[in-house]
Amino acid sequence: MKLKDKVVLITGGGSGLGREMGLTFAREGASVGVNDIRPESAQNVVTEIERAGGKARPFVADVSSSAAVRKMFADFIAAFGTIDILINNAGIGRTRDTSEVIPTYQKTDEEWHKMLATHLDSTFYCTREALKVMIPKQSGRIINMGSVAGTTGLAFASDYCAAKGGIIAFTKSVAREVVAAGILVNCIAPGFIDTPMTAFIEGEFRQQLVAMTPMGRFGEPSDIAAAALFLACEDSKFMVGQVLSPNGGYVI
Template sequence: MIATGLAGKVVVVTGGAAGIGKATALAFAAEGCRVAVWDVDPRGEEVAAACQNAGGEGRFFRVDVTQASEVEEATSRVVSLWGGVDVLVNNAGIVRDGQLVKFKDGQLVGTMTDEQWEAVIGVNLRGVFNCTRAVAKVMVPRGRGVILNASSVVGLYGNFGQTNYVASKAGVIGMTRVWARELGRYGIRVNAVAPGFVKTEILASMPPKVLDEMVSHTPLRRMGQPEDIAQAYLWLASEAASFVTGAVLSVDGGLVVGT
């Protein structure tokens, strides 16, 4: 096993109450980290308790990442509790799918609404900005830190019916590259992970036929598990990746669009 060098580190995981965020929080806890679970979902309390059982420490903070004031307050509380932040995992994200414009029999029957656009951009893009800005102010004076952002394979290639989601995930890649340039001089590494189709609650509501089609497009012929993504975050945060910054790591089972 590769030594991660993460024992005792303070890790913030946004959207940590379920899915990839939960798996990520537990993975860091298993390395002996102190994990702050940020979410609006009260199940984050259970995840924080599970972090304790996994071998680390865990605390739940109710945080709406779209609200800068809540993010700043939560950051201050983590610093007061544990002295700083070593790793930020910007995992929180939502979907509100819809076609830009939808026609049937030559007639306009729907569009992506302002509400759908604003909701996704608010969480997936502004939320990443809010959290990174708050935590970077803590990391810079300490001269070290790791920031990991959740993008998506669709942020690289696009996807039907997801203008808002694709825009947010492509934007995350752009911000990752900017921050890697800006923050590298302070010893802070910034990377993104681009998951493929991962078995989470979001996909659980999809028809089996759609899920089967997703698998058929994935060369490894299976969907990803939350733990697959969590392990990617763990590696990027570890000493093993100490010279990696500004990268976008695809964790997608070899997904090739259109195959």
């Protein structure tokens, strides 16, 4: 097992990519903290992991809140004693309950701030707390979830692209800062993946995205979990500040 006796915290772990990473990491021997803002979602994934013979605990918190993150980490360290791997995965795909695209000039202040807080602020808050544990022990892995939206840009998603682009730049900065402390920080920038977050993409719009992807399909959550496992284990011991982008050729 590639992660035997390691302790991992996955934000947004109650569904989609977070759920898949949690199941994958548990199979590889890690103890998994499953964070989600929805108690039932976090508990459902914990139950899945435990039924498969793994070890996991739920941690319910809104990671866009600094105070909530501090409390979550205190609870996490009390439960597991340390943190070896942090995966900053929490995110949202849209700020309105509609599949309609929202032009930049129609986005509200509240929508802009919600998108950046959910993605970028949470990545900073969780990274800051994890480093307080990782730096003294001179080891750790941090994996941030970017997106092709942050590498190539997507029309009508300026808030989402800004958040993901910020995460990529944040990754590179922190990676340089803490590599000497034995901590490796990297980023994954997925293309379009079949998850609950992309379920609203349907019809002609979905067909267009598939047509723009040379592999001719959306990716699967396991494609991203495999990349995360690589970055979390010793196979990637010479990787630092990098952006892995499993995207089916959408960005080459």
